[in-house]
Amino acid sequence: MKQSDIIIEQLNRISGLKVRRTTAPSDMPRDGVWQSETLCSTVFTVPCGNKVYAFEIDGYGAAERVTASLARELALGMVSKTAVFDEPVRAFLDGVGDIPQGVHLGKADYYVFAMYSKDLAKNVREYLNAMAYSCDFVADMGDGVTAFCKRLDNDCDYQSAGEFASVLKENLTEEIKGNVKIGVGGVAHGASELPQYYAYAKSALINGAEYDPKSDIYSYKEYALIKALSELPEATKEKYVKTVLDRNYRDVTADEELMAAADAFLQYSLNISEASRNMYVHRNTLIYRLDKLEKLTGLNIRNFADAVTFRTACLIHKML
Template identity: 35%
Template sequence: MKKIISALNDIYQKTDVESSLYSAFGELLYSAVTPAVPFALPAAEKFDENVAQENGVTYLCVHRMTGIYYVALKGDGRESRNYAVMLDAVIGSGEERLRDDFSTEEKLRLLLSGELSSVQKNMFRAHFSDVKFCHYMLSLVTRTREMQSELKHFLSMIADKRDYIVTMDERTLVYLRAACDDNEEYHSSYEFASILYENVKEELRIDLTICTGGTIRSFQELSGSYEKVIFTYKFGKLLSPAANVYSYNDYILIRILSDTPKPLLIKYFDSLLEKNGSEVLADPELMNTAEEFMKNSLNISETSRNMYIHRNTLIYRLDKIEKETGLNLRVFGDAVTFNLLQILNTLIKGE
């Protein structure tokens, strides 16, 4: 990473090109300028030879042994792209990419990143020709590098010989857990992730977030699966910051709406919002209550028990939400509408 930071500083001092360094999850690691160049990772298909341009920013994907990083350069014209290509050559992001002596973990890290060309993917395909892919896709993000080391050791102790554990960056692990056996005890990747989270908390007592991208069933699905958990992590933290386990399936609607023009999102939002609904959306207590109520299948007894509040307190809050928004969360259709309002509100704010 020191080589990347040095290159960003050199380019800024010599050309005044503003740039910042981010992790694959969009966390700012370093910036040559203040404020940092904004980051909103483009879709994998928009990258051409490690470079993508979108909304006034040029992105360079950098592969290192320690993980995958992104450099964001201000501007999205030809000049900015040329600087990105030059920076790619200076830091040598591709210098370690296709060595024959790469370990299985290193090959998987490059495949999961989604940045390899079809030719490069085929070069790795032979290595996995004997693997029957049917694996849960999980990303596990810890608060510190030290926690990641503990977590990786723990996973290696419980992993099956068909499982894969991949270090993506200094805080992120990918765990590909073999599934689809006749005696498989879990019904979904989310169920497995939830139980894994509780086991890790009990054994290691560390802070982490787990995101699931569903089940990988072929070699071809590897490259897109990591993008799914990055997306899930981003919007999971925005919409449900108190949660620790997120499933991509819960955010597919957001994925669809995220490509909708903002004026149209505002139109949808205004058509659904009634009375003083905006006040409810800005109230952390009411929003947390609504989220827990929906997470517990609209069950009042289960929700009040999990939130450690009296049943009547929960009913009072639900009544208040209904009074201000016109939506009775006890009714499934209204609960779906309320969830849509929350999603639209987040996308409109652009947070």
Template identity: 30%
Template sequence: MDSELNILLNSIKEKTGINITVYAESMKYVISTSDNPCPIEPSDPQFESVFADAANNRTFFRLKYKNARLVGMIDGVGETEKNYAYLILNLIENSSNRELQLSQAEYLKMILLGECNRPQVQKYMRKYAVPPLETYVMVVANRDNKNAEIINVLSNFSTNASDAALEMEEGIAVFVKFIDEASDNEYQSAAEYAGFLQQSILEETGVNVSIAVGGRVSSLAEASASYQQAMTTLRMSTAMNSKGEVHTFKEFILVKMLEDIPKFKLNEYLEILLDSDAKSVFSDEEMLNTAEEFLENSLTMSETSRKLYLHRNTLMYRLDKIERSTGLNIRKFSDAMTFRLITYLFKLRG
């Protein structure tokens, strides 16, 4: 309890700026946000709820945390301190009671949203026998709002007893995957497994979902980071009009780095890289789609022609036109990378 309550008190202090001391009436248990806590007894030991003790210049309040009855104390007296005391005791008691009332899905949702501290995550892991395995989070998006059907399919195709599928919001489900090397060696990567799930959902429900995969983290305690990465991946794949239904955070690391650059800098880089002829290519949906498909197909002429239903000569004409306008021969890997970079910059600028 010490570590959980300590984290909670420090969190309240960060928001209010008030030092809080909490102790048992026996004085055997003391926890405080102050570097030099000095718990004292109120002048009225029989006080109820909140007591502004002018004699000690302290405001005291009684609270119950878990099964322990405690006394809280803050400096000062007056209406402001009294209101803060009521606020603090409600925050502490609600935090304690909320965990007891949560379902497993609600508890896990709080963990993914980053609303649980490490002791609370560890408590979840003990309660539901979750092993300390590496994990990652997939965000499964659908426009038909068929989360229940999708969650059912995800649950049926889990490979670890601790894997969990749940709804985050309308049209968004998540799949928390625990990595057990003994049972997860069928797939080469998280992206391959996500592709299998995407196809299975389509076959089972008729819903064509998009899956964004967050990075691998050391345990469930870090899963909120993987969830945020997956949500970022979903947002960026949509903004970039990325082809395919499965994307990973690693695909968009470069985009994330570029996104963090101030917009005026993005504009400077674009002015350096583009002249008026080049800008026309990035504003031409047909030319841009041709280039993107060519890059997606590993710079392969035959596969790109097949995917776009284009004659090879037509494709060559378009690639030549791109080279004339931009100075980039995207048949070459280095130029293709530069073209992709400019595409990202162009889309980020909006």
């Protein structure tokens, strides 16, 4: 969508005005609002990067001037809030364009995310634009993927990009009433690192959907391990899985109830109560399944070391 179309869509939706694109008159005043009694119209301009867009509403007079001024301020706020629009950012994050105007050039850190929601991507972007600060930015990357770069300040309330992603996921689910998957690229140190960390976030999103489709948040740091493990010879992978999960590992991995219990337990940080609540099963049922898993594999995943071993073996098994 063109930048001017985005502005028009947002203005019409938020304000209820009938705004349309027009050509700026040559004698446009410095305050950005121009009126024509002959045409019975009011024009206002909105600078956006290296371009200036002109928009028109019907009517002429003091009331229309005030309305146009307010619409102009609203549009300027939109431009400021998203900092830059989709196309320049998309090219930049894809590694084929320069740093767009509006992106802070200092050494500020950013949380970088790639977010996927095929049918609700537009709703995701609208929500992010509404909650973003002026130094954050959002871009449509195509195919249902939205990039979100959250600039960090000194009083950031979150310990990590992963923690922020969890809160963002919860809020988005509540707001748009649909599912969103989030790839977490990590923390980019300065604008020059944004393309690299967006690539990490997108890679996490792709690998996560393949190896752990039931989850919704994927960290690149975890899938960096997957990338390294994927380069192992097939015979080595199978030998490792047989050793860790026992030779009857295929029976274990084919048991959907057992694997769902293990996945939930690991997802909720080895917390029996949290995992059982989110699975909608009694905690004793979950304990029974974890005991059964230990009997079959010899791994007690309530123990952190065994949980890591089991998780790694399952990832490798999915590569076979």
